[in-house]
Amino acid sequence: MFNTVMSGNHNDQQMSALEETRTSLCDQFASISGSDSAVAQCYLAENEWDMERALNSFFEAHMDSVFDVEDAKETKDVSGNKRKGVNSSDTAEASGTKKKFKTDQMDCIDLTAEEPTCSSSVNPQESQAKSVVxxxxxxxxxxxxxxxxxxxxxxxxxxxxxxxxxxxxxxxxxxxxxxxxxxxxxxxxxxxxxxxxxxxxxxxxxxxxxxxxxxxxxxxxxxxxxxxxxxxxxxxxxxxxxxxxxxxxxxxxxxxxxxxxxxxxxxxxxxxxxxxxxxxxxxxxxxxxxxxxxxxxxxxxxxxxxxxxxxxxxxxxxxxxxxxxxxxxxxxxxxxxxxxxxxxxxxxxxxxxxxxxxxxxxxxxxxxxxxxxxxxxxxxxxxxxxxxx
The missing domain is CATH 3.60.10.10 (Endonuclease/exonuclease/phosphatase)
Structure with a gap:
């Protein structure tokens, strides 16, 4: 009888530890994926409680089509008009200088141009231009x-x-x-x-x-x-x-x-x-x-x-x-x-x-x-x- 009770207590402890571990995994999964505990439990259980496999499965199921609508809109918009990014009234500070985007600048984001090189052939008499360079x-x-x-x-x-x-x-x-x-x-x-x-x-x-x-x-x-x-x-x-x-x-x-x-x-x-x-x-x-x-x-x-x-x-x-x-x-x-x-x-x-x-x-x-x-x-x-x- 004593051995049976001890065995039962041991099993209870094991189950409690397992439950605590899996609850922690669910919390971590939900935090990383932005989902809830029910979704977390589903994906973890399906992947034998392996966090990496469960997260990969979740991402494959939910993330592939995130930009499909965006791509479709850009393809359809043959006129080249795109939606705005940062509000035209917004400003940002870079190296102590305020910069502002106009709406038409924000509609088309061009990151393809290389940085222009500064000219070395500056007229010595143009002191202001030389200072700028x-x-x-x-x-x-x-x-x-x-x-x-x-x-x-x-x-x-x-x-x-x-x-x-x-x-x-x-x-x-x-x-x-x-x-x-x-x-x-x-x-x-x-x-x-x-x-x-x-x-x-x-x-x-x-x-x-x-x-x-x-x-x-x-x-x-x-x-x-x-x-x-x-x-x-x-x-x-x-x-x-x-x-x-x-x-x-x-x-x-x-x-x-x-x-x-x-x-x-x-x-x-x-x-x-x-x-x-x-x-x-x-x-x-x-x-x-x-x-x-x-x-x-x-x-x-x-x-x-x-x-x-x-x-x-x-x-x-x-x-x-x-x-x-x-x-x-x-x-x-x-x-x-x-x-x-x-x-x-x-x-x-x-x-x-x-x-x-x-x-x-x-x-x-x-x-x-x-x-x-x-x-x-x-x-x-x-x-x-x-x-x-």
Whole structure:
């Protein structure tokens, strides 16, 4: 009788642990896919509770036709008239200068043109023109980047939001773009509209990260994907080795594990990213930009920033206006019953130990204007940042 009772208690404990594990998996699935627990349970059960298989199955079923309507409208609209992106009254700040799009400019987003080169044959007597050219050359020598979690998993107004992203790329013309939460249909849309960029992708199914390189300014040498062995959310580290103005750069992006209860896994992934930064050649500058989901206490727990690595936001004086990249108080894309303001999206840099140094110059948040559809480009603000080279 005693053995029977003990066996029963053991089975109850096993069942309770299994139920707790599966409830946690459902919560994670729902958070990643933007679905609910019922949908999560269905896909997980059908895929033997394997998170990766379940998510891939979900994405294949739901994401393939996201841009079908958009493509059909563009094909039908033979006159060339396209819907607007950012409102014509909206402004954005780049390197301390206010820029504004007119409606007719926004209707046709052209990212195909190469950057014009500055003329070197300036008349010495035209001092004002010479000053303008000198200033332009100084700006051209700077490296500019955008890092943005574009929330491709949210399919509501996704085509319009992707068009909004292209609007910001046309406005800021960054040399490098680090993107997180891409899906296949989203990346195909970008490839169609941003042909002046070379794309490096962290995967080709499910959802993933990507790096866009302006062909006229950045040369790709090679790239690699570093896996996170224990991720439950299909996360990895994407690394691209490039040259810019004769300098060697290691560009890295990642979308570290989401949710508060995934702190331990997130810190494991952060250690991998920091170790990769440390191991890069001494003659290369390393820039990591992405959605880290980090809390400041987690950076402390992993031992802080490695020697030589700095947090760009901190390096630039911890400016309050670009602190919170996830801000449910200001961003209404996600309907949540609470206010959450976090610095999830971060940029780290490790300057080269030899040769010329790359140093942070300016940072501002982008995507803070509503699109014509009434939503923002993403539930995250993007980060625009420039570096002196």
């Amino acid at each position: 000198t200033e332009s050359n100084a700006e051209d020598s700077k490296l500019s980047i955008i890092s943005w979690n574009v929330d491709g998993l949210d399919t509501l107004s996704l085509a319009e939001r992707a068009r909004g992203l292209c609007s910001y790329l046309a406005l800021y013309t960054p040399d490098v773009v680090f993107l997180q939460e891409l899906i296949p249909s989203y990346i195909q849309y970008l490839k169609k509209h941003a042909v002046s960029y070379l794309f490096v992708e962290g995967n080709d199914d499910g959802y993933f990260t990507g790096i866009m390189l302006k062909k006229s300014r950045v040369k790709l040498l090679e790239s690699e994907i570093i896996c996170y062995p224990t991720t439950q959310m299909l996360r990895n580290l994407l690394v691209a080795q490039v040259t810019f103005s004769g300098q060697k750069l290691y560009l890295m992006t990642s979308h570290l594990e989401s949710c508060k209860n995934q702190s331990e896994e997130r810190m494991k992934q952060l250690r991998v990213a920091f170790q990769t930064m440390k191991e890069a050649p001494e003659d290369a500058t390393v820039i990591f930009a992405g959605d880290t989901n980090l809390r400041d206490t987690e950076v402390v727990k992993v031992g802080g920033l490695p020697p030589g690595v700095c947090d760009v936001w901190e390096q630039l004086g911890k400016q309050e206006h670009c602190r919170y990249t996830w801000d449910t108080k200001a961003n209404s894309n996600k309907t949540v019953p609470y206010i959450s303001r976090c610095r999830f999206d971060r940029i780290f840099i490790r300057s080269a130990k030899t040769g010329s140094r790359v140093t942070p110059d300016h940072m501002v948040l982008v995507g803070m204007e509503k699109l014509d559809c009434g939503r923002y480009t993403s539930d995250h603000w993007g980060i625009y940042c420039t570096f002196k080279t």
